[in-house]
Amino acid sequence: MKFDTPAGANPTDRMQVLGKPLDRYEARLKTTGTATYAYEYKDVAPNAAYGYILGAAIAKGRITAIDTTLTEAAPGVIGVVTYRNAGKPGVGKFYVQKMLAAPEVDHYHQPVAVVVAETFEQARAASALIRVDYARTDGRYDLAAQKGSAPVPPQGEFGGPNEKRVGDFEPAFAAAAVKVDETYTVPDQAHAMMEPHATIAKWDGERVTCWTSIQQMNWGTRDLGLILGIPKANVRLISPFIGGGFGGKGTVQMDLALAAISARVVGRPVKIALQRPIMFNTTIHRPKTIQRVMLGAGRDGRLTAIGHESWSGNLPGGRTEPTVASTRTFYAGPNRLTRMRLATLDLAEGNAMRAPGEAPGLMALEIAMDELAEKLGMDPVQLRVVNDTQVDPEDPSKPFSTRPFIQCLREGAEQFGWDRRNAKPGQVREGRWLIGMGMAGAIRAGKIAKSGARARLDGKGIITIEADMTDIGTGSYTVVQQTAAEMMGVAPDSIVVKLGDSTFPETPGSGGQQGAPSVTAGVYAACVKLREAVAQRLGFNSAEVDFSDGRVKSGNRSVPLADAAKGGDLLVEDVMEFDKLKDQFQQQTFGAHFAEVAVDAYTGVVRVRRALAVCAAGRILNAKTARSQVIGGITMGIGAALMEEMAIDQRFGFFVNHDLAGYEVPVHADVPHLDAFFIDEVDPTISPVKAKGVGELGLTGVAPAIANAIYNATGVRVREYPITLDKHLEGLPAIA
Ligand code: MOS
Numbered sequence: 096m097k098f099d100t101p102a103g104a105n106p107t108d109r110m111q112v113l114g115k116p117l118d119r120y121e122a123r124l125k126t127t128g129t130a131t132y133a134y135e136y137k138d139v140a141p142n143a144a145y146g147y148i149l150g151a152a153i154a155k156g157r158i159t160a161i162d163t164t165l166t167e168a169a170p171g172v173i174g175v176v177t178y179r180n181a182g183k184p185g186v187g188k189f190y191v192q193k194m195l196a197a198p199e200v201d202h203y204h205q206p207v208a209v210v211v212a213e214t215f216e217q218a219r220a221a222s223a224l225i226r227v228d229y230a231r232t233d234g235r236y237d238l239a240a241q242k243g244s245a246p247v248p249p250q251g252e253f254g255g256p257n258e259k260r261v262g263d264f265e266p267a268f269a270a271a272a273v274k275v276d277e278t279y280t281v282p283d284q285a286h287a288m289m290e291p292h293a294t295i296a297k298w299d300g301e302r303v304t305c306w307t308s309i310q311q312m313n314w315g316t317r318d319l320g321l322i323l324g325i326p327k328a329n330v331r332l333i334s335p336f337i338g339g340g341f342g343g344k345g346t347v348q349m350d351l352a353l354a355a356i357s358a359r360v361v362g363r364p365v366k367i368a369l370q371r372p373i374m375f376n377t378t379i380h381r382p383k384t385i386q387r388v389m390l391g392a393g394r395d396g397r398l399t400a401i402g403h404e405s406w407s408g409n410l411p412g413g414r415t416e417p418t419v420a421s422t423r424t425f426y427a428g429p430n431r432l433t434r435m436r437l438a439t440l441d442l443a444e445g446n447a448m449r450a451p452g453e454a455p456g457l458m459a460l461e462i463a464m465d466e467l468a469e470k471l472g473m474d475p476v477q478l479r480v481v482n483d484t485q486v487d488p489e490d491p492s493k494p495f496s497t498r499p500f501i502q503c504l505r506e507g508a509e510q511f512g513w514d515r516r517n518a519k520p521g522q523v524r525e526g527r528w529l530i531g532m533g534m535a536g537a538i539r540a541g542k543i544a545k546s547g548a549r550a551r552l553d554g555k556g557i558i559t560i561e562a563d564m565t566d567i568g569t570g571s572y573t574v575v576q577q578t579a580a581e582m583m584g585v586a587p588d589s590i591v592v593k594l595g596d597s598t599f600p601e602t603p604g605s606g607g608q609q610g611a612p613s614v615t616a617g618v619y620a621a622c623v624k625l626r627e628a629v630a631q632r633l634g635f636n637s638a639e640v641d642f643s644d645g646r647v648k649s650g651n652r653s654v655p656l657a658d659a660a661k662g663g664d665l666l667v668e669d670v671m672e673f674d675k676l677k678d679q680f681q682q683q684t685f686g687a688h689f690a691e692v693a694v695d696a697y698t699g700v701v702r703v704r705r706a707l708a709v710c711a712a713g714r715i716l717n718a719k720t721a722r723s724q725v726i727g728g729i730t731m732g733i734g735a736a737l738m739e740e741m742a743i744d745q746r747f748g749f750f751v752n753h754d755l756a757g758y759e760v761p762v763h764a765d766v767p768h769l770d771a772f773f774i775d776e777v778d779p780t781i782s783p784v785k786a787k788g789v790g791e792l793g794l795t796g797v798a799p800a801i802a803n804a805i806y807n808a809t810g811v812r813v814r815e816y817p818i819t820l821d822k823h824l825e826g827l828p829a830i831a
Contacts, residue, residue, distance in 0.1 A: 096620040099674035102779040106642065107619065107714075112580040112587055113784075116719035120572035120592055121336070130336040133308040133368075134293035140364035143295055144173050144211045146357045147218035148349060149225055150204030150373050151196050154748030155234030155441045158198035158207065158227055165224040166210055171217030174361040175225070176209040181356050187318025187347050190379060191412040192444040194322060194352040200229065201410060202443045203749035204376035206349055209357045211365055234441035236748040238383050238408045241438035245406055248415060248437045257415060258434040259423065261489050267430035268400035271391025275466045279388065279459035279814045282740040283750065284381040285374070286448050287760050290338020292378065293368035296354035303358070304331040307351050308338065311604030312563040312597040314346035322352045323359075335595035337567040337605075341731075342447035344567070345606050348378050375443075375741060375753035382407045382416050382445025386459035391430075396473045396481045398428035403460065408440030416445060418456035421538045421795070424683060425460070427484035441748055447606070449731055450791035453539045454798075458735065458816060461535035461799035465806065474518070475803070476508050476687075479536050487681040496680035496780040499711045500536065500687070503774060507534070507687035507709040510772070521810035521828045528693040529828070530704075531808025537686035537796030541713065541778065541787035542609035543677075546617030547600030547670040550579065550625045554664070556645060556657030558583055559591040560621070561599040564614040569790055570720030571610060577717060578615040578784060582622035584642030585656060600668055608684070608788025611716055613671075616782035620669035628667055629659040671782065680780045684792040686710040688732070688800040694808045696830045699820030701805055703733055706797070707770040713778035713787040725771035725793030732797020733761045736805075737817050 107113055124130035151158075163175040178197035186193060196205045208225055212218035235241055250256045268274065294307040303323065309315045312332055320327040337344065350367045358365040369377065389402035407416035419433035468475040483501050487493040508514070516532040517523050523530040549561040560579050566572050576590045583589075593599065602614045630640045633647055633654055641648045645656050659665060676682075691704045708725050715721045738759040741750040752758045771793065777785035798816065806812050811826035 096623065096669055097672050097674055098616065098782055099676065101676065102783040102785055105783050106582050107578065107784050109581060112577045113716055114718060117573055117577060117587060117717055119570060120576050132290055132336050132338055133295065133306050133334065134366060136295055136306050139306055140295050140297045143364040143366045144213060144361060145215040145218045146209045146211050146354060146365045146367035147215065147222045148206045148353060148367065148369065148373060149208045149210065149222045150377055151200045151207050152227065153200055153229045153231045154203040156200050156229050156231040158196055158200065159230050160228040161208065162226040166221045169217065169221035169224055171213035172221045173211045173213065173363065176211065176357045176360050177207065180360055184352065184356060185321045185324055187321050189314055189318060189346045190444060190446055191410060194349055202376065202441055204373050206353060206377065209353050211357050211361050234748045235439060236442060236743050236745055238385060238406060238438055238440065241408060241440065242385060242406050245436040245438035247434060255420060260432050262430035264400055264402055264430045264432035268389055268391040268402060271399050272394050273392050273467065273470050275388065275390045275463050275470065277388060277463060277466060277814055279386045279462060281384045281455040281458050281816050283383045284448060284735065284739045285741055285758050286341040286343030287755065287758055288339030288341050288343055291369050291371055291374060292344065292348045292350040294351045294354040295364060295366040296358040297364040298358055301325060302329045303355050304333065305351055305355060306333045308344055309334050309346065309351065310340045310344045310565055310567055310606050311346055312565065313601050313604060316597050318347040319351060319355060322347060323355055332597040333595060334565055337565055340567040340605065341449045342451060342606065343378055345447050372754045375750045375758065377443060379444045379446035380741065381448035381451065381455065382409060384416050384418050384455050386418055388459050388463035390463050390467050392467060392471065396471050396478050398426055398482050400430045401426065401428045402432045404434045406436045406438065407445060408438035409445045411439055413444050414446065416455060417452035420452040421456050422460055423489050424487060424681060425536065425538045426482040427488050428482065431489060450539055450795050453795045457535065457537065457795050458798045461796060462802050462814065465803040475534055476504050476513060479504055493679065493681045496682045497711065497713065497776055497778045498685060499774045499776060500685040503685055503687040503709040503711055507689050507707060511689040511707045513689065516807065520807050524830065527696050527830065529696050529808040530693050531804045531806065532691050533800050533803030533807050534687065534689045535796040535800035535803060537688055537792055539608060539684050539792040539795045541682040541684045541781060542607050543612045543616065543673055543781055544603040544609055545670060545672050546602040546613040547668065548617040548621040549600050549668040550621040552625060552629065552660045552665040554657055554660045556655065557589055557591055558585065559593065560618055561593045562602050562614055562617060563597050563599040564594045564602040564610060565605045566594055567605045569605060569610065569724060570717060571605065571614060573720055574611050574615055574716040575618055578618045579622055582619060583625065583656065585645045589645065600670065608791040611788055612781055612784065612786050615716060615784045615786060616671040619783050620671040621667055624667040624669045625665065628665045629656065632659045632665065676780045682781060684710065684712040684787050684789065686792050686796055688796040690800045690804045692801060692804040692808055694805060696827055699824035699827060701737055701818065703767055703801060705768050708793060709772050709774065710789060710792055711774040711776055712789040712792055713776060713781055714785040715773045716786050721773065721789045722771045724790040726769050728790060728793020729769050729797050730761050730766050731794045733765060733801065735816060736798035736801035740817050
């Protein structure tokens with residue numbers, strides 16, 4: 096089915112099942128510990144051996160010798176895989192990092208060897224017996240030091256052009272009545288998802304099957320095929336349950352590549368989990384950015400010049416962190432310059448993490464807006480209202496498909512009690528606590544992509560939906576179930592959902608908050624076909640048929656849906672494809688974030704007291720899972736604002752705090768009462784289901800709202816994330 100004109104009325108508008116706060120489809124499995132995660136399969140490869148990865152002890156240089164004699168003689172060892180016997184692993188398309196040091200070492204903890212043994216303990220113990228000699232060379236680990244020589248790279252596949260101009264920025268900025276010109280930094284951050292990367296790989300001739308933990312099956316089969324040098328069709332990935340990914344499991348990581356390579360070398364299935372301490376330096380991360388934001392406005396607050404220049408670093412061939420993406424679409428203003436520069440760094444690869452681009456970009460832009468509001472003597476909410484636009488500010492021929500941003504701002508301000516905020520910082524105290532309120536706007540692309548699904552109706556009236564979509568803890572199973580139930584007019588428990596198998600029809604998977612809108616559009620297409628097949632089988636004229644209450648009705652005739660499959664199951668498959676609407680409309684999601692903090696005037700400790708998000712993302716498919724996505728996003732925003740940072744050892748070039756003891760993320764005690772509300776809207780330009788993603792929207796804008804609240808509390812402006820107490824302690828107002 097092709098989606099090329101805005102959707103009219105259709106069965107999803109009934110909202111009898113869709114939109115409801117249904118419990119998770121797989122809730123019972125997860126809460127009873129019976130959902131099978133990648134490392135837990137017992138029966139699929141009973142003779143699987145255990146692989147243990149030894150990471151490089153240097154960050155840059157080469158291996159001069161590897162002696163594995165003692166390792167090979169160690170108890171239980173089956174084989175040792177290094178670049179000498181691994182074949183020549185290729186490189187996937189989305190991640191550019193090499194899976195094995197060969198013999199050049201590109202970054203610290205790049206895999207040097209996989210020890211394969213009968214047990215995990217034997218593999219780990221034997222890995223300590225490998226002797227590796229290295230020739231170490233100097234590397235580049237400091238973005239600030241490389242900043243001066245970082246070029247504007249040619250346009251990449253993601254994030255748009257690296258430099259873009261509209262109007263004439265420099266003179267407009269020079270002439271602006273009120274200006275902000277500040278530089279902000281967001282550090283290297285780790286996904287730190289709950290479930291470590293893990294894979295069981297099993298070969299059958301030229302074909303490999305991997306039980307793994309991956310967000311995007313289509314990229315995964317493509318990239319593993321490239322790495323192994325086999326056709327994509329010879330790769331099968333199975334990943335029904337995933338303990339979080341946040342972009343870190345977008346496609347093939349070392350566990351998957353090296354389990355498949357090791358299994359090929361030793362001739363047995365191999366299972367590998369990345370030990371937590373190796374994940375931070377081995378896999379991808381969100382790369383540090385240095386961002387200069389220049390805002391010029393008239394006294395009325397209208398932006399006349401918007402400039403955003405950003406620096407990030409990566410391994411050769413890696414991409415820029417697309418921080419300026421949201422600056423290009425968020426606010427009106429005639430003169431604009433956005434530019435991204437990319438340094439070469441010898442750290443692990445920087446790549447997609449938790450709203451890549453928008454999340455770190457707004458961490459800079461939305462503080463700058465707060466600074467501008469203060470200079471103007473204008474309320475920060477009002478500053479955003481006066482700079483709203485209903486057309487793409489860089490391409491006025493493109494209207495926003497929906498943009499209820501002002502509504503988000505106003506409803507948020509109202510619900511949060513924003514009128515109680517004292518605009519003058521450092522004024523509100525409760526005992527030793529300095530109290531502040533802050534806000535920020537949020538914008539995140541409302542993406543959608545080609546998505547397939549298969550539907551089977553059986554004689555009991557059960558409809559089974561299959562798609563290679565994944566559920567990374569987001570609720571994919573549940574929204575698929577709801578969409579199919581709504582389309583077919585049956586109760587949700589008549590729908591069986593099967594996801595996470597690359598042999599199912601292709602979807603874009605979980606990433607870029609496009610999973611739910613895309614997969615439900617594919618399910619819509621398959622269900623339209625199933626309705627036609629049912630009507631035909633039952634002898635109805637399909638144009639006049641109503642599907643409801645588990646029955647098929649037309650005129651006076653009403654037949655149980657199950658009757659259509661009496662003579663054999665009905666099986667259909669379709670793909671929803673998207674045409675030009677993406678080019679005709681600027682499709683985005685919007686939000687307004689509000690936060691209240693308390694800062695201990697003696698110690699500088701920051702506590703977030705409450706936070707509120709008001710979001711607009713088209714039709715909300717499930718009130719509970721969508722709210723959970725946003726609550727989770729706010730929690731990540733608390734981490735980004737206050738805690739998350741990978742510290743680099745500049746001598747030896749590695750992330751020092753490479754475990755969950757040293758890399759801090761919010762725990763329950765850090766997370767106060769959070770509220771999330773959605774604007775009641777649909778977006779008919781997105782798909783017939785009219786829904787956009789919410790997950791990454793929930794995160795973008797949170798950290799700057801907290802940063803602005805801290806400033807409001809203390810009067811000390813910190814422009815370097817995370818805002819740890821050492822950065823404002825000296826400047827805190829003295830209290831008696
Ligand atoms: Mo996301 S960082 O697009 O999984």
